Amino acid sequence: MSQYTIAVFVGSLRKDSFNRRLADALARLAPPDFTLVQVRIDDLPLYNQDEDDHQSEPVRRLKSDISKAQGLLFVTPEYNRSVPGVLKNAIDHASRPYGQSVWSGKPGGVIGVSIGAIGTALAQQHLRNILAYLDVPTLGQPEAFIQAKEGLFGDDGNIGESSRQFVQTWMDKYAAWVRRHAQA
Secondary structure, eight states: OOOEEEEEEESOOOTTOHHHHHHHHHHHHSOTTEEEEEOOOTTOOOOOGGGGGGOOHHHHHHHHHHHHOSEEEEEOOOBTTBOOHHHHHHHHHHTOSTTOOSOTTOOEEEEEEESSTTTTHHHHHHHHHHHHHTTOOBOOSSOOEEEOOTTSBOTTSSBOHHHHHHHHHHHHHHHHHHHHHHHO
């Protein structure tokens, strides 16, 4: 494959969220044959199984965006030691109706940033459990539990000097993971 489209899911709706900034910075660190596209999840209705046979336009768009992608990237904060509800809602919509999940087999990566010392470790673990059930092969190493602190982002929005090599290494491993699964 000569070009890879990566569907990016930012688990925060806040315009200036650290995780949205991280997703933007990751797009700039991606190899030239990777295009990272942030998937809109803020307009999805709350998941209701009664709607499975008549999914709304935003849900159909979500499923189409995932179907077109060769990989998945989850950039998530941690809310109350787990994944944000808006992200879980998107995951549920795209996995339904039962037997029509668009997640299956797409290689995934999980990363996140938080002000806490452990970053988003617990949210990432919960998300990995969900993705395993959905048959999303997820990059295991390196793990990236990033703490938002002074210098993480430069004035230009890029990853700051002190963290750049770590985040670049993560991105390189993720890109190799996607390529390996796309060739399989």
